[in-house]
Amino acid sequence: MIVDALIERIKEYKNPTVAGLDTSFEYLPEEMKRGVQDFKGVADAVLCFNKEIVDKICDIVPCVKVQIAYYEMYGVEGMRAFAETVRYASSKGMFVMTDAKRNDIGATAECYAKAYLGETAVGERTMTAFDSDFLTVNGYLGSDGIKPFLNWMEKKDKGIFVLVKTSNPSSGELQDMKLENGKTVYEYMGSLVEKWGEGSVGKYGYSAVGAVVGATHPKQAEILRSQMPHTFFLIPGYGAQGGKADDLKVCFRKDGTGGIVNSSRGILCAYKQEKYAGLDFASAARHACIDMQKDLNNAIKG
Amino acid sequence: MIVDALIERIKEYKNPTVAGLDTSFEYLPEEMKRGVQDFKGVADAVLCFNKEIVDKICDIVPCVKVQIAYYEMYGVEGMRAFAETVRYASSKGMFVMTDAKRNDIGATAECYAKAYLGETAVGERTMTAFDSDFLTVNGYLGSDGIKPFLNWMEKKDKGIFVLVKTSNPSSGELQDMKLENGKTVYEYMGSLVEKWGEGSVGKYGYSAVGAVVGATHPKQAEILRSQMPHTFFLIPGYGAQGGKADDLKVCFRKDGTGGIVNSSRGILCAYKQEKYAGLDFASAARHACIDMQKDLNNAIKG
Numbered sequence: 001m002i003v004d005a006l007i008e009r010i011k012e013y014k015n016p017t018v019a020g021l022d023t024s025f026e027y028l029p030e031e032m033k034r035g036v037q038d039f040k041g042v043a044d045a046v047l048c049f050n051k052e053i054v055d056k057i058c059d060i061v062p063c064v065k066v067q068i069a070y071y072e073m074y075g076v077e078g079m080r081a082f083a084e085t086v087r088y089a090s091s092k093g094m095f096v097m098t099d100a101k102r103n104d105i106g107a108t109a110e111c112y113a114k115a116y117l118g119e120t121a122v123g124e125r126t127m128t129a130f131d132s133d134f135l136t137v138n139g140y141l142g143s144d145g146i147k148p149f150l151n152w153m154e155k156k157d158k159g160i161f162v163l164v165k166t167s168n169p170s171s172g173e174l175q176d177m178k179l180e181n182g183k184t185v186y187e188y189m190g191s192l193v194e195k196w197g198e199g200s201v202g203k204y205g206y207s208a209v210g211a212v213v214g215a216t217h218p219k220q221a222e223i224l225r226s227q228m229p230h231t232f233f234l235i236p237g238y239g240a241q242g243g244k245a246d247d248l249k250v251c252f253r254k255d256g257t258g259g260i261v262n263s264s265r266g267i268l269c270a271y272k273q274e275k276y277a278g279l280d281f282a283s284a285a286r287h288a289c290i291d292m293q294k295d296l297n298n299a300i301k302g
Numbered sequence: 303m304i305v306d307a308l309i310e311r312i313k314e315y316k317n318p319t320v321a322g323l324d325t326s327f328e329y330l331p332e333e334m335k336r337g338v339q340d341f342k343g344v345a346d347a348v349l350c351f352n353k354e355i356v357d358k359i360c361d362i363v364p365c366v367k368v369q370i371a372y373y374e375m376y377g378v379e380g381m382r383a384f385a386e387t388v389r390y391a392s393s394k395g396m397f398v399m400t401d402a403k404r405n406d407i408g409a410t411a412e413c414y415a416k417a418y419l420g421e422t423a424v425g426e427r428t429m430t431a432f433d434s435d436f437l438t439v440n441g442y443l444g445s446d447g448i449k450p451f452l453n454w455m456e457k458k459d460k461g462i463f464v465l466v467k468t469s470n471p472s473s474g475e476l477q478d479m480k481l482e483n484g485k486t487v488y489e490y491m492g493s494l495v496e497k498w499g500e501g502s503v504g505k506y507g508y509s510a511v512g513a514v515v516g517a518t519h520p521k522q523a524e525i526l527r528s529q530m531p532h533t534f535f536l537i538p539g540y541g542a543q544g545g546k547a548d549d550l551k552v553c554f555r556k557d558g559t560g561g562i563v564n565s566s567r568g569i570l571c572a573y574k575q576e577k578y579a580g581l582d583f584a585s586a587a588r589h590a591c592i593d594m595q596k597d598l599n600n601a602i603k604g
Contacts, residue, residue, distance in 0.1 A: 024413075036424060037425060041424070067406075069410045069414045070410070072431065073414070075417075105468060105469060108372070111371035114375045115374040122339065122341065122344055138440050141465075143472040143475060145470060166407060168446050168447060169446055170444035170445040170446040173494065174487070175444070177481050177482075177487075185479075185487065188476070192475065192476070
């Protein structure tokens with residue numbers, strides 16, 4: 001089961017980190033950007049950058065999260081770089097999460113599920129499009145927008161992470177609103193997530209239906225951890241967004257399991273930090289991952 | 303202003319219809335599918351199908367809505383077909399809406415805004431990726447996930463439609479929940495949409511921030527029309543999903559403005575209906591659009 005396997009890799013590497021490949025062309029070192037004039041040039045450079053990062057961290061970081069928006073903005077060529085990044089990270093043995101926050105009504109959600117977790121039929125053959133281990137989704141449309149993902153997850157041993165409490169400053173505008181029944185919207189969404197995961201709980205007690213819970217809202221995260229005992233958390237917001245290791249330790253059980261923490265710019269742009277001066281971008285990324293690992297483990301075990 | 307221009311086109315054509323290009327390869331006539339073995343073949347066939355539909359309806363239908371999930375499931379080649387469909391429909395003078403329900407935190411929403419409404423910088427140049435007139439978005443993350451879209455809308459005269467009350471059966475699971483303040487979640491989302499649109503109200507009284515309001519939930523649609531006087535509606539759910547013209551007339555003001563109604567399968571697959579027997583797929587689509595136009599106008603004016 002995919003979440004069991006992810007947890008085992010986290011234990012093996014002693015590292016609950018997912019490296020976010022939100023690779024804007026602007027993040028690349030000057031020498032990689034020089035002379036690039038079009039989306040094809042951007043896509044080639046971004047892919048090259050991503051591959052070097054993956055090569056440098058795949059033995060210490062369990063998973064990459066590829067934020068698809070950063071590729072969509074470079075058009076069809078960007079999507080090619082996205083597809084090849086997903087493929088490359090998989091080929092290096094990393095778990096691959098596509099962060100796309102997809103959502104739609106049943107028949108259309110089925111297409112998204114095929115695109116990222118399942119396969120698409122062409123005549124008598126079936127093929128994969130952007131084959132990932134995990135996909136982030138948005139649950140605003142309710143169960144029938146989620147079921148197609150659950151079906152493909154079961155068929156292909158995949159997982160999803162549903163937005164529950166997001167890391168951005170205005171997440172509370174809707175998510176913190178109180179319902180008549182006394183629960184907040186994010187707590188209610190959390191209860192739906194627990195229900196959607198009932199059929200897929202693995203040996204560590206977590207289902208294949210995870211939740212996105214921002215590191216920037218520790219109070220809400222603590223409530224969700226207690227109300228969602230079977231849900232594994234994807235925790236964005238650490239580092240550049242302001243979330244600290246101490247804030248997010250509430251997402252973890254006493255046994256040290258419970259979630260995986262994302263950092264993107266902190267890793268991709270590490271080479272720009274004084275702390276990592278003199279290192280090439282990939283070596284700086286590796287050092288940033290090691291520093292993050294120590295910081296997280298100190299907090300989670302402390 | 304884009305919504306004013308859309309309304310003028312609707313008036314000119316006497317047709318509040320948006321044709322949904324949710325073009326699954328499976329919808330195509332057998333002779334277009336024969337021998338296709340890979341995503342490239344699928345993409346070529348789908349694009350060819352879409353172009354013939356656009357050619358046949360562009361003088362009577364104001365707008366197409368391209369549902370991106372149906373292209374993502376065919377990988378990078380599918381995205382090429384998507385991009386070229388958007389470009390082709392634009393070149394034929396149609397308004398183009400990308401139905402992608404995108405959503406993310408601010409920095410990432412900015413990437414989506416660039417991809418679908420704005421432009422992306424590469425060195426000293428800027429280029430467009432999937433340049434559309436309108437984009438559907440999901441507001442679960444609140445204002446800072448919406449602002450990047452508002453900025454690009456203003457710069458480039460574009461519009462968005464935010465999910466408020468979706469057409470699917472389980473939309474009520476979250477959207478119909480009552481908040482402590484007495485409003486439902488969909489009413490509250492509607493109030494956010496009205497607020498986001500305050501800065502962009504055009505001469506017909508509607509802002510560039512529209513709302514998705516399903517034709518399948520007439521009671522909720524009626525409430526929303528009265529609570530959202532400045533919001534133009536994108537109304538899915540007519541036809542194949544069960545929404546009737548009589549159900550959705552509550553979305554319109556007495557002057558006949560107020561929304562645009564989507565049909566996808568009812569148009570794309572019209573050639574399979576007994577009613578249109580003997581017609582090629584594009585001619586059947588045109589006839590289905592004319593029948594839909596009559597049906598809508600009867601209800602809206604009735």
